[in-house]
Amino acid sequence: MKVSLAWSSPNPERTIAAAMRRCYSTKAIEEIETELEQKGPEYWKYLLSKALQDKSLDVLEHFVLTLLVEGTEDAEVGALARNFPYLRATRLNEADWLLTLNARTLVELWRDPQSKPFADMIVTELDRRGVCPIFNGLAFGARINAS
């Protein structure tokens, strides 16, 4: 099986941080975005780590990924779609699929022993593409440290 990233939400870590600030701020979104830009990635990291520690994973749902998954079986994708309702799968041909999921589902895949190898392939692809190094480090740190 091969996993390649087709598309992901722009600036995912700042997007998660903005969703988190939305809950606690009365400001317009532009002001929240300006505040996040000024405070920079260290502040996004602080907010993300707080969300993960508090298990407030809803904010991760605003970071979405679409993947091309090549060389996989019907049953394998079927099990994923059944067990993870926020994951959408479309068969492109014999063994290739288009999958869309959010970062919360990715964390849930990672925590499920059966799905972890698949989650690991996605995280590796995100690492390779440099999409969300802060998020990967915080959410899948054990893997990063082990490799």
Next chain:
Amino acid sequence: MRVKLLYCTDLGALKRVLAQKGVPFDPEVMMDHVVYMFEIEDCSRVTTHQLVRHRAVSYDQESQRFSAATREGVVTPPSVQSNEAAYKAYDDALKTVYSAYERMVAAGIPKEDARYILPSAIKTKLVMTLNARSLMHMIWQRTALQAQWEIRELATTLHHLAQDATPELWTKIIER
């Protein structure tokens, strides 16, 4: 009310993957893979209570546990605004409610408890992320003539923003 599209899926990126696999672009199928993130500001909690009934959507909303409510931050329905007697009753009730809220907060009651008295008319802000299929269903239901005026206004705006950003996906007339 103010609605802003924060981002949506780049259809070009999906098309490149489909072309690589020799699969034609089918808007009906791609609806599961195209997502939109919106900021919605200054609509009432009446409307967001209706909005969050739509499932498979991600919401994060301004919390009244932490932000203080103000008398200015309420929505007045046009039917009330245009009726002098009704508007007076509405305004009087809001003055009473907000006065009680402020007195409770001043007395040291946490905002999360004082908020129990706040009206559904209060303005709120939220971010919402959903795919095109869920958005289309939401728009189809909430632009119906029997839907309430405020959520109809919201659904119509969402439709226009999504259609402008991804016209190839919004080829059907779905507003009712």
